[in-house]
Amino acid sequence: EAEVAQSPRYKITEKSQAVAFWCDPISGHATLYWYRQILGQGPELLVQFQDESVVDDSQLPKDRFSAERLKGVDSTLKIQPAELGDSAMYLCASSFTGYGGLGYTFGSGTRLTVV
Amino acid sequence: GQQVMQIPQYQHVQEGEDFTTYCNSSTTLSNIQWYKQRPGGHPVFLIQLVKSGEVKKQKRLTFQFGEAKKNSSLHITATQTTDVGTYFCAGPIVSNSGYALNFGKGTSLLVTP
Numbered sequence: 224e225a226e227v228a229q230s231p232r233y234k235i236t237e238k239s240q241a242v243a244f245w246c247d248p249i250s251g252h253a254t255l256y257w258y259r260q261i262l263g264q265g266p267e268l269l270v271q272f273q274d275e276s277v278v279d280d281s282q283l284p285k286d287r288f289s290a291e292r293l294k295g296v297d298s299t300l301k302i303q304p305a306e307l308g309d310s311a312m313y314l315c316a317s318s319f320t321g322y323g324g325l326g327y328t329f330g331s332g333t334r335l336t337v338v
Numbered sequence: 339g340q341q342v343m344q345i346p347q348y349q350h351v352q353e354g355e356d357f358t359t360y361c362n363s364s365t366t367l368s369n370i371q372w373y374k375q376r377p378g379g380h381p382v383f384l385i386q387l388v389k390s391g392e393v394k395k396q397k398r399l400t401f402q403f404g405e406a407k408k409n410s411s412l413h414i415t416a417t418q419t420t421d422v423g424t425y426f427c428a429g430p431i432v433s434n435s436g437y438a439l440n441f442g443k444g445t446s447l448l449v450t451p
Contacts, residue, residue: 265426265441326383
């Protein structure tokens with residue numbers, strides 16, 4: 224069964240350092256999403272891509288977060304500088320259509336701890 | 339903006355008991371999706387409901403979409419320990435720029451053997 228690949232699985236970083244997360248969606252899925260999930264909460268959308276274009280980044284804290292999907296395939300989410308409040312699970316998801324009618328497929332996520 | 343609320347936040351049942359979680363939206367939804375997240379895992383898509391009053395079944399799971407398309411429920415009959423996890427409903431956020439899912443906070447189910 225096709226999977227969304229994410230790495231690293233876990234990341235511990237010090238406050239004010241830079242971190243980056245990588246995601247490779249299911250082949251053929253044009254739409255890619257980055258979500259942040261704080262423990263005990265539901266996933267919250269950070270950014271949505273359609274192919275290589277950003278469709279929605281209204282919830283992305285752009286002073287410290289950036290995301291790119293240069294060739295419309297894999298994607299990178301960066302935080303610089305990291306803050307204690309950024310500790311969370313960062314989930315990447317992809318869908319076949321922009322309307323997610325067949326559901327999202329999530330990756331295993333990157334668990335970020337900022338110390 | 340659109341909010342999706344779920345109740346209860348937690349539910350602890352004995353194996354064999356039934357379980358229901360409810361989802362309410364502040365706005366009418368074009369569709370609603372349900373996901374399950376096992377402890378330490380990631381959300382996994384269960385189902386999408388589109389039509390008003392729609393009812394769908396997956397083995398012991400029954401999903402319902404309200405007539406007004408503002409609420410939904412997930413009912414599990416005769417729970418098993420494999421049902422443990424957090425169940426999320428999600429409604430679409432539609433803007434001029436795109437479509438994405440807005441997740442509720444989830445209902446965490448614990449099943450005791």
